[in-house]
Amino acid sequence: MVDERAGLPAVTEFQVRSYDARTDTSWVEARPLTGRTNQIRVHLWHLGHPVCGDPTYLAGGNIGTRQTLGIQEPPLDLHCWKMELEHPTRKQRVSFEAAPRWEGGRF
Numbered sequence: 001m002v003d004e005r006a007g008l009p010a011v012t013e014f015q016v017r018s019y020d021a022r023t024d025t026s027w028v029e030a031r032p033l034t035g036r037t038n039q040i041r042v043h044l045w046h047l048g049h050p051v052c053g054d055p056t057y058l059a060g061g062n063i064g065t066r067q068t069l070g071i072q073e074p075p076l077d078l079h080c081w082k083m084e085l086e087h088p089t090r091k092q093r094v095s096f097e098a099a100p101r102w103e104g105g106r107f
Contacts (some may be wrong), residue, residue, distance in 0.1 A: 001042065012032045012043045025052060053077050055076075081100060082095065
């Protein structure tokens with residue numbers, strides 16, 4: 001949740017990669033500059049653009065009653081393409097990549 005008075009600072013940079021007018025959805029690249037829980041989801045929701053399939057941060061500024069999706073439900077449309085961090089014990093920079101897959105109009 002965004003708490004502009006008492007919350008901890010959190011910064012995410014966003015760039016729209018593509019927009020589909022037919023479904024009114026966008027493919028957005030997000031770069032979190034801080035590491036808060038659910039940061040990307042909360043920031044997009046706060047801006048009025050919740051992540052497709054999110055059971056918690058819903059359209060219209062509403063909050064859902066669930067934190068997880070059922071096994072048969074479509075997945076949350078949030079994918080970590082690339083992550084870089086300092087390894088906690090080796091103190092070296094490590095990088096991981098997982099290219100998104102496009103399946104029937106969904107990533």
